[in-house]
Amino acid sequence: MSNIFLHSKASKALRVLSLSSTLLAHSAAGAASLDLPKIGETAGSTLSVAKEQQIGDQIMRQIRRSEYLMKDPIVTDYIQQLGYRLVAANPDALGRQFQFFVIQENSINAFALPGGYIGLHSGLITASQSESELASVVGHEVAHVTQRHLARRLEAQNELSIPSILGLIGSVLAATQDPEAGMAGIAATQAAGKQSIINHTRDNEKEADRIGITMLSSAGFDVRAAADFFETLQNASRYTFKPPEILLTHPLSRNRIAAARERAELYPEVEHQDSVDYRLVKSRIESKTLINDKEKFRQLTAKAQSDKLSDLGERYLYAELLKSKGRFNPAIKVLTSLYKNNEGNQLLLFSLAEAHLAQDSGAEMLPLLETQLIKHPDSTKLILATSEIYLKTDKVDKAEKLLLRYVDVNRNNPNYLKLLAEAQAEAGHTPEMYETTGQYLLLLGDLRTAKQHFELALHATSEDPYAQTRIQARLEEVKQKMRAQLEAKTRR
Structure with a gap:
């Protein structure tokens, strides 16, 4: 191998846990080139899809340098192909760029970043009981992107400044490895913690569930898998004090499993065989x-x-x-x-x-x-x-x-x-x-x-x-x- 890489700083792995602070510096730097909202200006008037993509690109560059990013070509290729199959089944997703990746972490979690970057913890993949269960989570995250839920959450506050945007994005990234710390950061960033923001997040989850199940059906997966995976998550936390990490960033209400079961009844039953x-x-x-x-x-x-x-x-x-x-x-x-x-x-x-x-x-x-x-x-x-x-x-x-x-x-x-x-x-x-x-x-x-x-x-x-x-x-x-x-x- 050429020794050109031996001189590169890129060869030094960075921990994901340190990314949030690094991200703030890089994102603040990018704010000038991205023309992010000025202090006191609302996000809705300026945060375009293109700018959201550029913010996501900045975050992803940091993740690529992390020792926690799984670089295994087999795992990466599989999750990419699974993701693309679901994207192809969602008309709203066809005009956007998507990239799927896996974080080497045994905990159960998944997250969507600005710009169509969707990450899964390796523990979520091994915890899934079927390919349809795994696809249900990926589809759910795709829906978060196509419906621009992050941007919509930002817009839910009347005055959203650059520090608010960068702080929230940094907290979301921190949540990929330490969900409690990440959610605490989000709470601090949203200082007032308005009920409207919380309700909006619950609405986002309902919408992502609905669109995700539609994607599952169109892509040929078992639509019952979404509710099945909810039960898997519940079982995982039944005998532990701390719930699975995904439940900290994706709240699971009492009615959510029932709603997923009812929605699945609207679609033809498919016996999907795991690949x-x-x-x-x-x-x-x-x-x-x-x-x-x-x-x-x-x-x-x-x-x-x-x-x-x-x-x-x-x-x-x-x-x-x-x-x-x-x-x-x-x-x-x-x-x-x-x-x-x-x-x-x-x-x-x-x-x-x-x-x-x-x-x-x-x-x-x-x-x-x-x-x-x-x-x-x-x-x-x-x-x-x-x-x-x-x-x-x-x-x-x-x-x-x-x-x-x-x-x-x-x-x-x-x-x-x-x-x-x-x-x-x-x-x-x-x-x-x-x-x-x-x-x-x-x-x-x-x-x-x-x-x-x-x-x-x-x-x-x-x-x-x-x-x-x-x-x-x-x-x-x-x-x-x-x-x-x-x-x-x-x-x-």
């Missing part, structure tokens, strides 16, 4: 929490030796734990068997390629990967797995060409850009590597280092006739953001 990927993703996430659980591994090993690992999820969990312990040969054996029983499954194929790569036998996977890429040429999972093996087997040109083919689709995927920069560096395409690295760093909010890379790209010689114009535009974008940050610091 193979849903079951595998749950096991993949679980393997990360059990990596140091010796007793669980011992139990799975005993079941494997007596050929009692009959469940797909359990067998995949065992394979992932084997990989985490460096036991690649037995992991490959289990994964090969699983793939034979689920031929064409990209998730299992990616996992198998991971194991082969880890023990330097990736070349064995190329024929199978290349065959599947012909059938699914735009599969991010397959592109990443194949490109990794190309790089490992000195097929650098093939890796670069494959990654460039779909770089526009993956322009917001840091892992994708990082691998492309590595391929460009090894191929000797230094100007292109500088540009790609700049884009990667810009996604992570490391403006100073991104600027340095764009300047290096601008002064290098590239075969691309449009490179200079494109890079200059990127450089101006970074400079503008840096000026806004400097102005904000000066004002403080």
